[in-house]
Amino acid sequence: MKVKELATAAGVNPDTVRFYTREGLLNPTRNPENNYQHYDTEDLRRLRFARKARQLGFSLPEVRQILDQADDHHSPCPMVRDVFQQRLEGVEQEIEELQQLRKRMKSALAAWQDMPDGTPDGQTICRLIEHWDDNSPAKQVEE
Amino acid sequence: MKVKELATAAGVNPDTVRFYTREGLLNPTRNPENNYQHYDTEDLRRLRFARKARQLGFSLPEVRQILDQADDHHSPCPMVRDVFQQRLEGVEQEIEELQQLRKRMKSALAAWQDMPDGTPDGQTICRLIEHWDDNSPAKQVEE
DNA sequence: CTTTGACCTGTGAGTAGGTCACAGGTTTTA
DNA sequence: TAAAACCTGTGACCTACTCACAGGTCAAAG
Numbered sequence: 001m002k003v004k005e006l007a008t009a010a011g012v013n014p015d016t017v018r019f020y021t022r023e024g025l026l027n028p029t030r031n032p033e034n035n036y037q038h039y040d041t042e043d044l045r046r047l048r049f050a051r052k053a054r055q056l057g058f059s060l061p062e063v064r065q066i067l068d069q070a071d072d073h074h075s076p077c078p079m080v081r082d083v084f085q086q087r088l089e090g091v092e093q094e095i096e097e098l099q100q101l102r103k104r105m106k107s108a109l110a111a112w113q114d115m116p117d118g119t120p121d122g123q124t125i126c127r128l129i130e131h132w133d134d135n136s137p138a139k140q141v142e143e
Numbered sequence: 144m145k146v147k148e149l150a151t152a153a154g155v156n157p158d159t160v161r162f163y164t165r166e167g168l169l170n171p172t173r174n175p176e177n178n179y180q181h182y183d184t185e186d187l188r189r190l191r192f193a194r195k196a197r198q199l200g201f202s203l204p205e206v207r208q209i210l211d212q213a214d215d216h217h218s219p220c221p222m223v224r225d226v227f228q229q230r231l232e233g234v235e236q237e238i239e240e241l242q243q244l245r246k247r248m249k250s251a252l253a254a255w256q257d258m259p260d261g262t263p264d265g266q267t268i269c270r271l272i273e274h275w276d277d278n279s280p281a282k283q284v285e286e
Numbered sequence: 287c288t289t290t291g292a293c294c295t296g297t298g299a300g301t302a303g304g305t306c307a308c309a310g311g312t313t314t315t316a
Numbered sequence: 317t318a319a320a321a322c323c324t325g326t327g328a329c330c331t332a333c334t335c336a337c338a339g340g341t342c343a344a345a346g
Contacts, residue, residue, distance in 0.1 A: 004293070015334055018296090023332095034341060036294060056248065060332065081255065088248045095241045098234055105199065105231045112224065147322070158305055161325090166303095177312060179323060203303070 001039040010047045017047065025050055025064055057087040144182045153190045160190065168193055168207055200230040 007014040020026050028037040053063045150157040163169050171180040196206045
């Protein structure tokens with residue numbers, strides 16, 4: 001397979017194939033006649049695997065690590081279980097934080113219902129934001 | 144105030160102060176004797192405002208836009224309400240997507256309970272991931 | 287046989303929002 | 317007077333791609 005064929009087969013951008021190749025996740029051979037890359041079904045498997053892993057939240061270095069372990073005929077699965085568990089916790093924390101943010105945003109919106117717009121007066125830029133309580137207290141300081 | 148003083152006052156990295164200055168969000172004056180930047184309380188207000196706005200999900204260009212409007216003595220608040228509403232929707236969508244991901248991850252974990260690790264055999268890299276159903280069907284192709 | 291279009295190549299830049307490193311100048315403290 | 321702590325600007329780095337560019341290759345159409 002050539003670049004675009006592999007890309008199409010895996011449903012990704014051809015540039016992603018080239019990028020992954022540069023990054024060492026794919027190991028194509030080269031046609032010496034025209035200098036083209038040649039990918040086989042193993043590469044397709046690796047690419048599909050990489051995409052799935054990315055969707056699951058693995059970083060590219062993590063994906064490469066898994067692939068490398070597989071190349072050395074070590075089972076990467078225990079590591080996968082491990083990193084996966086961590087990623088799940090990361091995702092849950094992200095959700096938590098976003099829900100906090102959402103809550104604060106909604107109460108800010110509610111509080112803004114009754115606030116006038118007001119023109120900047122040199123003391124305040126936009127009351128809507130300045131009076132938003134982010135419960136991260138800033139320190140006070142004088143010039 | 145000098146860079147580090149302002150940074151400390153606002154609870155940010157000094158490099159962030161320099162970065163925001165380069166980006167035109169802060170307008171310090173210069174001491175011609177030593178070429179140092181001098182920030183006043185107005186800059187501190189702007190910096191704090193910028194940080195709050197960033198926490199609310201405004202992008203730096205948006206923050207700059209608000210600040211510029213305030214400099215021109217136009218009330219930026221209607222724009223703020225508008226962008227804020229959009230950000231809220233964005234946040235809610237992010238939450239939605241993360242919850243979807245979390246759901247898929249949890250069911251994957253459950254399915255993995257009973258799967259053996261297995262050593263890579265050339266056909267499969269890590270069953271855990273390859274057998275994960277991401278409901279994004281890939282096309283089939285032969286070499 | 288030539289042209290056209292689709293593909294290939296590598297390299298480099300761009301994305302967002304900072305953070306860090308570097309080399310050299312200044313100020314403050316001991 | 318010397319070290320520590322600060323200042324300056326510039327440029328690289330981070331993620332995970334994506335896009336642009338300039339030039340080479342190839343298959344089909346004319």
